Amino acid sequence: MSTRFTGRSAVVTGGASGIGAAIAELLSQEGATVTVLDLVAPDAASTAHRWQQCDVSDTESVERAVAAAAEEAGGIDIVVNNAGIGAQGDVTANSDEEWMRAWNINVVGMARVARAALPSLRRSDAASITNTASIASTAGLPQRVLYSATKGAVLSMTQAMAADHVREGIRVNCVAPGTADTPWIGRLLSQAEDPAAERAALEARQPHGRLVSAEEVARAVAYLADPQNRSSVGVCLAVDGGMDALRLRPQ
Incomplete structure (x- = not known):
């Protein structure tokens, strides 16, 4: 197993299950000190032993959790903004309250975490933020209007953040998974x-x-966070089995 993250500290939001848990596990296995920021604690079998209870929809909760993670680990080098919720239906399907809740968690939640982590990231010599976007950021999917709107915003926000912070030495990128084999998809x-x-x-x-595996997405996140990949900036790395880029003839 690689040790490319030895001596590095990472925070992973939504790291208690699904893609987030796979990311936290891989970064930890490759040497990082990982703090999971989630409403619930990671599974006891996880190698990412640190956990801060965090509600990304609440600024006070985010600031407290990020500050505690930085203090315990001696700083933050890597932020993985993975926490998010799903939504189904066409444009008539979701109430105003559902729109506001999804936007608050999926988009503003990432901004809150990045904002809280910036002071620590500015002190790192290998700082990175990786946001979890989606195939829904770039492709029109049926019955996913609200979800797609938030994930499209994540892609645009990632690119704008990359432009703002590249000269500070903070690389901002995102991954765009296709339909992944996660607990949410299992429930659907x-x-x-x-x-x-x-x-x-x-x-x-x-x-x-x-379906895309959570471990495949984790490996893409690790690539983008790798301190050796300093020219990967403002990248949206698709992990979708070719869904966005390929146009195959019907079988």
């Missing part, structure tokens, strides 16, 4: 009339014919 499938058929349809939508 369990609610379908025919879960097996719905899963097969989601797998067929991605050119490589399967």
Whole structure:
């Protein structure tokens, strides 16, 4: 196992489950001191032993958790903004309250964490922020209007943040997973009339014919956070089996 993050400190929001847990686990295995920021504690088997309870929709909670993580670890080098919620439906499906909640968590939540971490990142010689965007940032997906709006904003915010902070030595990038095999997707499938058929349809939508694994997304995040990849700035790294870029002929 690589030790490219030895001596580095990372915070991962939404790191208690799914993609966030895979990211926290990989960074920890590769030498980083990882603090998970989440409403719930990581699984006891996780190697990312540090945890700060954090609600990314609340500024006070974020500032407290980030400050505690920085104090315990002696600073912050890597921020992974992964916390987020899903939403379904066309433009008529979600109430104003649902719009505000998703925007507050998926977009403003990332801004809160980055803002709170900036003083520590400015003291690092290898600072990076990686945001979790989505295939929904760049492709029109049915019944995902609210979710897509927030993830499109994450992509634009990432690029603007990269422009603001590159000359400070802080690299800002994002990953854009395709449909991933996560607990949220599992819950959606369990609610379908025919879960097996719905899963097969989601797998067929991605050119490589399967769901993306959380571990694949984690490896992409690790690449972007790697201090050796200093020319990766303002990048949106797709991890989607070719869904965004490829146009295959029907079988």
